[in-house]
Structure formats: structure tokens, C-alpha cells
Amino acid sequence: TITDDMLALLTGLTELERFSSDGIQLTDAGYKHFTAFQKLKSISFFHPAFRSESFTGTGLAHLKALPKLERLTFAGSTAGDAAMEAIGQLTQLKEFRTWHTAQTQAGNTHLLKLKNLTGLRVGQRLPSWGKDSPISFDESTLETLAQLKNLEALELTEARLSAKII
Numbered sequence: 001t002i003t004d005d006m007l008a009l010l011t012g013l014t015e016l017e018r019f020s021s022d023g024i025q026l027t028d029a030g031y032k033h034f035t036a037f038q039k040l041k042s043i044s045f046f047h048p049a050f051r052s053e054s055f056t057g058t059g060l061a062h063l064k065a066l067p068k069l070e071r072l073t074f075a076g077s078t079a080g081d082a083a084m085e086a087i088g089q090l091t092q093l094k095e096f097r098t099w100h101t102a103q104t105q106a107g108n109t110h111l112l113k114l115k116n117l118t119g120l121r122v123g124q125r126l127p128s129w130g131k132d133s134p135i136s137f138d139e140s141t142l143e144t145l146a147q148l149k150n151l152e153a154l155e156l157t158e159a160r161l162s163a164k165i166i
Helices: 004-009 029-036 058-065 079-085 105-113 139-145
Strands: 018-022 043-045 069-075 095-099 118-124 153-157
Touching: 004 029, 004 118, 029 058, 069 079, 069 153, 095 153, 105 153, 118 139
Parallel strands: 018 043, 043 069, 069 095, 095 118, 118 153
Antiparallel strands: none
């Protein structure tokens, strides 16, 4: 498991262009170490700090200091709307992928700040989080996504949609 201290040990990898991790256990403050990787083009986080109270997702805002970052995957996280707000600050992104995360539709509206976004994948939160958990992808999500006029690729998965006409 990669922690804040362990990621700090990798900051000398200044030529790094892609980073992918499953189960990384960073705190929000730990994401500042990514600023050392100025050539990063693609980051994938699967199950980041799952059910950790030391990660709300606000630390993802540190990634805005990466000018070449074009692709971000943030999947399988219990971080919710605060993470989506931070991701909304990553205006350099061209592609964003998220599914099985805990955001609500309010969090999805932060995607509208990503004016350079040409590719998007959005999926539902895990059903194991309980019936009382608000869904992260519904009809109102489609209304939000329809405002992203630069999209060239859109992947929608595990939606909970009704048969009503919008």
C-alpha cells in the first residue's frame, strides 16, 4: 500500500508520464507529492483510500499544478462531492473517468468547469453502500452532461434512469 511517505520517495522520478494505483492510501495532504511529476499525462486511481477518514478528496486539487495532465481516472472511492469539487479545478483535463464513487448529482455539476473535456465516462456508485445512499448517476446527470459541448466520447454505465421523457 502506497502512503504519503512512500509516495514522497518516488518524487525523483521526474520523467514519469503515467501513474496508476489500486488501493493507494494517501491522505489529502499526500497528493501534494504529485506536483513533483511535472510530465505526468495520465493518472488512474482505483479504490483510493477506500473508507479512510483522512481522505475526503480535497487533496486532488494539488493535481492542478500538473500542466500536462490530460487523463484522470478516479474510481471505486468513498470520497464524494468534495473530490468532485477538487477535480473540477483540473481544467487541463481532456479525459475523465469515474464510477463506483460516492459523489451525488451535486458533485457531478463540478464537471461543468472542465471546459477542455473531450472524453468522459460516468458510472453509478456501488450498490453495496446501501439503499439509503444517494445515487450518483440519474436523469439529472444527463441534463448536466448535455451542457459539456466539447465532448467527443461519452461512456455511461450502471445508470438508474426512469422511463420518463426529459
